[in-house]
Amino acid sequence: xxxxxxxxxxxxxxxxxxxxxxxxxxxxxxxxxxxxxxxxxxxxxxxxxxxxxxxxxxxxxxxxxxxxxxxxxxxxxxxxxxxxxxxxxxxxxxxxxxxxxxxxxxxxxxxxxxxxxxxxxxxxxxxxxxxxxxxxxxxxxxxxxxxxxxxxxxxxxxxxxxxxxxxxxxxxxxxxxxxxxxxxxxxxxxxxxxxxxxxxxxxxxxxxxxxxxxxxxxxxxxxxxxxxxxxxxxxxxxxxxxxxxxxxxxxxxxxxxxxxxxxxxxxxxxxxxxxxxxxxxxxxxxxxxxxxxxxxxxxxxxxxxxxxxxxxxxxxxxxxxxxxxxxxxxxxxxxxxxxxxxxxxxxxxxxxxxxxxxxxxxxxxxxxxxxxxxxxxxxxxxxxxxxxxxxxxxxxxxxxxxxxxxxxxxxxxxxxxxxxxxxxxxxxxx
Numbered sequence: 001x002x003x004x005x006x007x008x009x010x011x012x013x014x015x016x017x018x019x020x021x022x023x024x025x026x027x028x029x030x031x032x033x034x035x036x037x038x039x040x041x042x043x044x045x046x047x048x049x050x051x052x053x054x055x056x057x058x059x060x061x062x063x064x065x066x067x068x069x070x071x072x073x074x075x076x077x078x079x080x081x082x083x084x085x086x087x088x089x090x091x092x093x094x095x096x097x098x099x100x101x102x103x104x105x106x107x108x109x110x111x112x113x114x115x116x117x118x119x120x121x122x123x124x125x126x127x128x129x130x131x132x133x134x135x136x137x138x139x140x141x142x143x144x145x146x147x148x149x150x151x152x153x154x155x156x157x158x159x160x161x162x163x164x165x166x167x168x169x170x171x172x173x174x175x176x177x178x179x180x181x182x183x184x185x186x187x188x189x190x191x192x193x194x195x196x197x198x199x200x201x202x203x204x205x206x207x208x209x210x211x212x213x214x215x216x217x218x219x220x221x222x223x224x225x226x227x228x229x230x231x232x233x234x235x236x237x238x239x240x241x242x243x244x245x246x247x248x249x250x251x252x253x254x255x256x257x258x259x260x261x262x263x264x265x266x267x268x269x270x271x272x273x274x275x276x277x278x279x280x281x282x283x284x285x286x287x288x289x290x291x292x293x294x295x296x297x298x299x300x301x302x303x304x305x306x307x308x309x310x311x312x313x314x315x316x317x318x319x320x321x322x323x324x325x326x327x328x329x330x331x332x333x334x335x336x337x338x339x340x341x342x343x344x345x346x347x348x349x350x351x352x353x354x355x356x357x358x359x360x361x362x363x364x365x366x367x368x369x370x371x372x373x374x375x376x377x378x379x380x381x382x383x384x385x386x387x388x389x390x391x392x393x394x395x396x397x398x399x400x401x402x403x404x405x406x407x408x409x410x411x412x413x414x415x416x417x418x419x420x421x422x423x424x425x426x427x428x429x430x
Contacts, residue, residue, distance in 0.1 A: 005246070005421055006222065006230065006414045012242050013220040013232050017125040017144055018213045019059035019083035019264050022238060024142060026245055026262065027055065030063055033249045044291040054284060057274040058127060058140060059083055059264035062284050063248055065428075067255040072298035074256035075305030076285070076393070077428055079247070080276065080383045081240035082266035082312065085233075086110035086406045088117075088175065090124065090212040095188040096176065102188060103176045104150065106214065110267030114169040116407040117216070121148030122177055126212040128196050138208060141200045148217045150177035177214065216408050228334055228414055235410035237266070239400055239417060240311035247424030257288060258428040266312070266383060276383045282390040306393040307356060309427065310348060310384030311420075313410075314338035314371045316401035329372040331401035334413035336367035337420050340382070340397040347397035348384030357396045364426035366419040369401070 016022035031037070035051040038044055046052065049068035055061055060083065067074060088106040096103040125144035132139045152175055157163055169175065182188070190204060197204045220232030241262050248260040265275040273280060289299050316338075317330035331338040339354055340347040361368045373379035384397040400420055403411040 005418050008246075009239070009242050009417055010220045010222070010230070010232070013234055013238055016234065016238055016241075017123070017215045018087075019085075020127050020142055020211070021125055021144055022083045022241060023055060023059055023061045023262065026061055026063075026241065027053065029245070030249065035063055035249075044287055046288065046291040048292075056280050056284070057264070060274040060280070061262040062259065062281065063245060064257055064259040064288065065248065065251075065253045066257055066288075066292065067253045069255050070257065070292065071255070072294055072302055073305070075302055075307065076257050076259060077430065078259045078261065078306065078308040078391075078393075079244040079424055079427070080261045080263060080281075080308065080310050080387055081244050082237045082264065082270075082276070082383060083241055083262045084110070084264050084267050085236060085238065086112035086267055088112070088171075088214045090126075090192070090210070090214075092209075093189075095191050097182060097186065097188045100181055102179045102182050102186070102191065104179060104192065106171075106176060108171050108175075109213065111406055113404075113407045114171060114175060115154075116404075116409065117175065117214075118152050118154040120151070120408055121217045122150040122152065122214050123148055123217045124150070124212050125215055126210065128200055128210040128212075129208050130200070130202060130206045131208060141202070143196060143199055143210075143212065145195075145199065150179055150214065152177045218409065222414060223411075230412050230414050230417065231409055232412075233409055235400075235402055235412050236313035236405050237311075239313065239402075239412060240420070243400075243417065243420040244309075244311055244424055246421050247428055250421075251425045251428035253428060259285075261387075263383060263387075270383070270386050276386040277389070279390055281387065285391065303391070303393055306391075307353070307427075308348075308384070308387065308391070308393055308395040309357070309424070310382060310387065310395060310397045311424075312382040312397070312399045313402050313405055313412075314340055314399035315405060316403050318403055324374070324377075326372045326374050329370045331369040331371050333401050333403065333411075334415040335401070336369045337361075337398050337416065337423060338369045338371040338401050340399060341370060341372045342379065345385060346379060346381045348388050348395040349397050353394050353396035356394065357398065360427050360430070361423055363430075364419075364423045366422055368398075368423075371399075371401075 053063035270277040
């Protein structure tokens with residue numbers, strides 16, 4: 001069971017190459033486990049004891065189960081995560097003919113560690129949008145080349161003798177991937193569009209636009225003497241997407257409404273229609289309660305009894321740079337999920353939500369740790385305070401301790417992944 005969870009996660013990561021593919025693969029798993037898809041444009045007829053999901057946009061996902069004995073005296077149990085990860089997006093008109101090479105023009109998405117992308121096999125995935133009979137509903141086709149098409153070569157040390165002392169990387173100049181060598185008369189214009197059309201089985205003039213992202217093709221794998229670590233791309237934050245949806249699928253729900261949410265665009269601030277800083281999730285919750293005929297007054301009582309776990313990666317103490325962590329609160333890998341605390345409330349955790357979560361961990365018989373930023377380090381933001389603006393319920397921010405966050409390959413504990421699923425499953429079954 002435990003090894004299966006790690007193996008399933010490794011397989012999940014290899015398929016979930018962009019938020020689009022992550023959501024699609026998650027939907028396949030949900031369908032295989034009896035979840036029914038809902039349509040935004042139709043009335044929802046919900047039945048107690050059943051399980052549902054909705055894909056508001058191509059990169060976001062909400063799945064939920066209604067307790068077989070649900071009543072208005074029960075609350076919502078919610079786990080939020082995000083489907084996106086730092087990477088590079090292909091710009092329009094991306095082809096560049098440079099010194100006998102075809103390069104692609106890219107734009108930085110989020111905050112990747114630039115030099116971690118050098119000299120790795122890279123592919124492209126995302127979606128293309130095609131003409132259709134309905135102007136307002138163009139056809140969407142998912143694309144994943146599933147092979148190393150690109151590479152970003154580093155500059156040899158012979159031309160950069162100070163490289164090991166630290167060199168600034170210019171993303172517009174230094175991070176443009178090579179696709180192929182080209183002859184003098186090679187036509188660069190629309191070359192990528194031709195590849196996309198071939199991949200999608202359509203004509204070039206049918207393609208109206210695209211959303212394409214780079215991803216490293218190296219597989220996720222376990223490492224360490226006893227395989228205690230997972231080395232993988234996209235751990236932040238597909239580890240929490242996987243854990244929360246896995247827990248929802250495997251939990252038994254007799255009361256309340258259990259919800260797992262995968263928002264998009266956390267890495268760039270969440271302020272999009274598919275991000276946490278929008279009304280979309282509130283709308284979905286309202287529609288769920290409407291379909292279950294929950295009255296207005298009862299709705300607010302239900303919110304008061306609800307609890308939300310915001311799940312996003314946390315910084316483990318780095319053994320080579322321990323001074324970067326707080327002096328008394330430094331999470332260790334494979335020592336439990338981290339509760340994230342901030343006096344300025346950049347995390348939603350407070351003493352009440354922390355007390356509730358600690359009892360959930362106790363019931364699950366797994367440990368937890370505390371993470372606080374150093375007082376001289378600003379720290380980041382995450383989903384909890386943002387989602388809480390639209391659904392002001394008791395909320396805690398947690399995450400799996402990890403190293404190399406935002407690298408092309410990140411590192412986490414296999415034990416932590418297994419225990420996070422156990423915690424989330426226990427939460428959903430309360």
